[in-house]
Amino acid sequence: MARAAKPELTPEEAKNWRLAKLFDLRSFIGALLLIFGVLVIIPGIVAGKATIDKSAGINLSLWIGGLMLVMGAFFVTWILLKPPPPVTTAEMEAARKAREEFGTQGPPTH
Amino acid sequence: MTLTVAVSEPLAAGLRLSLAPLDYTLLVIYFIFVIGIGFALRRLVQTSTDFFLSGRSLPSWITGIAFISANLGAIEILGMAASGAQYGVSVVHYYWIGAVPAMVFLGVVMMPFYYGSRVRSVPEYLLRRFDRKTHLVNAIIFVLASVLIAGVNLFALAAVLESLLGIPLAIAIVASALFVLSYILLGGLSSAIYNEVMQFFVILLGLVPLIIVALRETGGIHGLFSKLATQGTAFTHPWAGTGLGGHNPFGDWIGIVFGLGFCLSFAYWTTNFAEVQRAMSAKDEANARLTPIIAAYPKAIIPFATVIPGMAAILLIPGLGTAGGLTFTDAIPALMNKYLPVGVLGVAVTGLLAAFMAGMAANVSSFNAVWTYDIWQNYIRPGRPDSYYLRVGRITTAVGVFIGIGTAFIAAGYNNISNYFQALFSFFNVPIFVAFIVGMFWRKAGRGSGFWGLIVGTAFSFGTWVLYKLGVIHFRSDIAETQWGAIFGFLAGGLAMAIATIWSKPKPISELKGLVWGHAVRDPETVGKKPPRYKSPLLWGIGALVLSALLYVYIEVV
Numbered sequence: 001m002a003r004a005a006k007p008e009l010t011p012e013e014a015k016n017w018r019l020a021k022l023f024d025l026r027s028f029i030g031a032l033l034l035i036f037g038v039l040v041i042i043p044g045i046v047a048g049k050a051t052i053d054k055s056a057g058i059n060l061s062l063w064i065g066g067l068m069l070v071m072g073a074f075f076v077t078w079i080l081l082k083p084p085p086p087v088t089t090a091e092m093e094a095a096r097k098a099r100e101e102f103g104t105q106g107p108p109t110h
Numbered sequence: 111m112t113l114t115v116a117v118s119e120p121l122a123a124g125l126r127l128s129l130a131p132l133d134y135t136l137l138v139i140y141f142i143f144v145i146g147i148g149f150a151l152r153r154l155v156q157t158s159t160d161f162f163l164s165g166r167s168l169p170s171w172i173t174g175i176a177f178i179s180a181n182l183g184a185i186e187i188l189g190m191a192a193s194g195a196q197y198g199v200s201v202v203h204y205y206w207i208g209a210v211p212a213m214v215f216l217g218v219v220m221m222p223f224y225y226g227s228r229v230r231s232v233p234e235y236l237l238r239r240f241d242r243k244t245h246l247v248n249a250i251i252f253v254l255a256s257v258l259i260a261g262v263n264l265f266a267l268a269a270v271l272e273s274l275l276g277i278p279l280a281i282a283i284v285a286s287a288l289f290v291l292s293y294i295l296l297g298g299l300s301s302a303i304y305n306e307v308m309q310f311f312v313i314l315l316g317l318v319p320l321i322i323v324a325l326r327e328t329g330g331i332h333g334l335f336s337k338l339a340t341q342g343t344a345f346t347h348p349w350a351g352t353g354l355g356g357h358n359p360f361g362d363w364i365g366i367v368f369g370l371g372f373c374l375s376f377a378y379w380t381t382n383f384a385e386v387q388r389a390m391s392a393k394d395e396a397n398a399r400l401t402p403i404i405a406a407y408p409k410a411i412i413p414f415a416t417v418i419p420g421m422a423a424i425l426l427i428p429g430l431g432t433a434g435g436l437t438f439t440d441a442i443p444a445l446m447n448k449y450l451p452v453g454v455l456g457v458a459v460t461g462l463l464a465a466f467m468a469g470m471a472a473n474v475s476s477f478n479a480v481w482t483y484d485i486w487q488n489y490i491r492p493g494r495p496d497s498y499y500l501r502v503g504r505i506t507t508a509v510g511v512f513i514g515i516g517t518a519f520i521a522a523g524y525n526n527i528s529n530y531f532q533a534l535f536s537f538f539n540v541p542i543f544v545a546f547i548v549g550m551f552w553r554k555a556g557r558g559s560g561f562w563g564l565i566v567g568t569a570f571s572f573g574t575w576v577l578y579k580l581g582v583i584h585f586r587s588d589i590a591e592t593q594w595g596a597i598f599g600f601l602a603g604g605l606a607m608a609i610a611t612i613w614s615k616p617k618p619i620s621e622l623k624g625l626v627w628g629h630a631v632r633d634p635e636t637v638g639k640k641p642p643r644y645k646s647p648l649l650w651g652i653g654a655l656v657l658s659a660l661l662y663v664y665i666e667v668v
Contacts, residue, residue: 028150064319067318068315095165096157100158103159
């Protein structure tokens with residue numbers, strides 16, 4: 001479910017949210033697989049008999065290219081339907097403080 | 111460090127892949143993505159926790175795939191296929207009994223102690239549970255092992271680049287190292303993890319067509335096995351000849367079940383920080399526990415993409431493994447070259463190179479965390495602000511990569527050094543696991559007992575190996591020796607801990623909160639939120655075990 005932007009998001013926060021969606025791992029994988037899929041499926045479409053015979057009579061380019069397009073589409077759909085939630089600057093600051101504390105927690109007392 | 115059959119053969123010089131411009135294009139696009147991810151994640155690295163543990167923010171599907179991917183390096187892929195070609199289907203023991211049970215145990219039983227106690231690394235657990243001696247020994251061994259193994263990985267990658275693509279070795283070593291360095295410096299562990307997930311899909315898309323073609327050419331798994339019947343029963347039946355006195359090179363069933371399935375496998379999967387780090391970077395305890403369990407499913411399937419094509423390669427690649435022909439390690443690249451069309455071949459080669467880089471990146475990104483948090487922050491410069499440790503982490507990364515480059519050049523000069531490193535560090539794995547398992551389940555194990563478990567256990571593992579090499583004691587194969595050496599190391603280490611506890615006082619309960627059985631501390635994020643049944647680690651864990659058992663049955667009856 002796509003969540004509507006919180007109305008109180010500042011322009012800065014809205015920009016951060018856009019970046020968070022763009023730089024989500026699912027966006028990278030989706031884009032990579034779509035590009036790979038197109039590049040791999042083209043030789044499959046124009047494949048001659050010699051190419052297909054090389055791979056035991058299977059048009060591998062067509063199948064693997066197609067599979068990559070389907071998987072790429074899956075990741076892109078997933079990020080569009082379930083984007084990361086928006087985070088306000090205050091929440092971000094609190095989370096950063098907690099992580100800072102976690103990184104510097106002292107050695108145990110004994 | 112991986113848990114595999116040691117494979118010493120290099121690739122044969124004669125195998126050069128014939129890549130078309132399209133294949134190179136795919137390779138270049140992939141590596142642009144890798145660097146792009148580094149730049150995209152740079153703004154998210156604000157604290158040392160972000161750099162070393164991805165800010166403890168990732169969902170379990172990402173950490174789970176990264177968990178398996180950190181293990182699915184190219185050495186694993188080429189090595190397991192080579193072992194499949196050499197020894198046959200018994201190699202599946204390294205997956206179904208030598209990996210899946212340990213991964214399930216990590217997720218179901220051990221992860222709450224790692225995540226709930228808020229330790230930041232595996233050695234840090236030993237510091238809290240035992241004392242500084244135990245901690246320092248574990249941290250130093252880990253740091254040395256990861257940086258040297260990173261160098262070995264780097265050399266292996268460069269050797270493949272040289273052999274398959276014709277890139278000169280020295281250029282390949284330096285260029286790949288700088289590449290890994292730049293993306294980890296930019297995005298820290300998140301960079302490494304994102305790339306591991308991307309690499310997972312690419313390498314699978316490169317291996318899937320190989321399985322399809324190899325099985326079609328040999329008449330399916332049934333046809334393949336009946337054609338290989340000439341190689342002996344044990345070649346197609348993993349449990350044949352595993353009785354005491356049998357001849358299966360993978361050893362007897364005691365060694366396989368307790369040596370490999372318990373001692374070696376649990377030691378590797380539950381205490382190797384390069385793996386556990388991925389689970390620790392999950393966003394809460396529930397996701398951390400699911401991480402290794404999600405990874406167990408692909409782990410159970412992967413032998414069909416490594417061992418089976420390796421076995422098929424004996425029939426499909428003439429002269430494989432014979433004097434003057436291609437080596438067993440060539441099985442996968444030779445199949446790729448023979449069967450994959452332009453484009454698909456590019457994807458497969460990209461996946462293979464990405465797998466090498468991911469292997470090295472996993473070593474580097476766990477090395478820098480242990481060095482910074484465990485050694486620098488504890489013993490050298492404690493009490494500085496977080497930004498200081500983030501800087502130390504970045505410098506450490508660079509230093510680690512440069513030591514790795516040096517190691518790679520040494521490995522290039524001395525052929526067998528990689529095997530010596532692997533052998534050397536393998537003596538420590540099981541004793542470290544003894545300290546963990548005894549410390550976790552026996553609350554009264556004394557403060558100083560962990561150290562003695564480590565020392566005595568290592569001495570016994572090492573001693574078994576020395577006596578075997580001298581011919582004083584006999585095992586049916588080197589593989590069987592590692593299993594029995596692990597069992598002896600485990601028992602001796604455990605006994606040493608029990609004896610040491612007589613004069614080393616147990617820690618008071620107040621110091622053991624969250625560290626020992628019966629005193630677990632739940633992650634506050636998880637308390638009160640019972641995860642839905644379909645996210646139950648126990649349920650999914652049992653599922654993975656059942657799957658492994660069914661796969662054994664399938665391979666036996668096919």
